Amino acid sequence: MASWYAIRARGTGAEVAIYDEIGAYGVSAKGFLAELGALPEGTPVDLRLNSPGGSVFDAVAIHNALKRHEGTITVWIDGIAASAASYIAMAGDEIVMPENAFLMIHDPAGLVMGTAEDMRAMAEALDKVKGSLVSGYAAKSGRSAEEVSALMAAETWFGAADAVAQGFADRLIEPVRIAAAFDIGRFRNAPPVLVEAIEAEPEPDDESDGTNTEATDDADQVEDAEDEQAAASEAPQPPAETLPPSGAPPDPAAIRAQAIGHARAVVDLCRLAGHPQMAGRFLEQNASLDEVRAALLAAKAEAEPEIAPHHPQPGRSSAARPWGEIVARTFKLKG
DSSP, X not given: OOXXXXXXXXXXXEEEEEOXXXXXXXXXXXXXXXHHHTSOTTOOEEEXXXXXXBOHHHHHHHHHHHHHOSSOEEEEEEEEEXXXXXXXXXXXXXXXXXXXXXXXXXXXXXXXXXXHHHHHHHHHHHHHHHHHHHHHHHHHHOOOHHHHHHHHHTTEEEEHHHXXXXXXXXXXXXXXXXXXXXXXXXXXXXXXXXXXXXXXXXXXXXXXXXXXXXXXXXXXXHHHHHTTOTTOOSOOOOOGGXXXXXXXXXXXXXXXXXXXXXXXXXXXXXXXXXXXXXXXXXXXXXOOHHHHHHHHHHHHHXXXXXOOTTSOOXXXXXXXXXXXXXXXXXXXXXO
């Protein structure tokens, strides 16, 4: 699966670029943490963000790993740092935003299927996660936990100037071109100017001369931001791992539709097999449909009793009354 991040060594430091949804449809944070941990102690890190968010659990793990890193962390928000991505940004010793960039915070959300106990367990987990997020946002901004909690509940979007004024960022730089194919329709309070900027982004030309215009645009964007860094020697581009072999940018809507379709198929298989409680585990493991079918068949084989001649056989007994007769006896039809 495609990676949503890239970590590169650059001179005396390292660059970490997250230009996609975090963990949701790619590798988990485990690979990210392994690569980050492989950096020499004290390595300065430039973290570049342009992400609508993703897995909050992965984001918390990444945030904590960055906070443990001995080197200086400078976060550059190259367009959008929304949802889980904004929490990762809070790990920065300095957060730099172009004047036309955005940062968004909101309450964590989750998906669960199962019993009332399963629902309560998820609610408790989300409450704990929110507590962790509130602490991170409050520590960076200097605002009280109550203020931060209210801002999260309202799904608050900050322009760069507002983010600096509210303490969620430290420094403004010149505007850059926002080149992102993110679907932000899922957010209820997305600023109209951001929606218009993303909708106005031209579609890639299938009949081009082979030049990756998306990568070129992002290189221009990063170049503007790099002017603010005295030690910058070259302008980085978004991680190549986020692009499919064709060179066209991934379509988040298509990826999301595929993931939702897969999830529905897993849930339907589990329901048909009489084990709806197993769907959540299969989705967490990112199991294929063939793996789901095999596991359900194995579970059925283990639970199925051995049939012996003296055991009552399945099916309606001869003494059972059909439903039509029961309904007719219970209700008298009028007219």
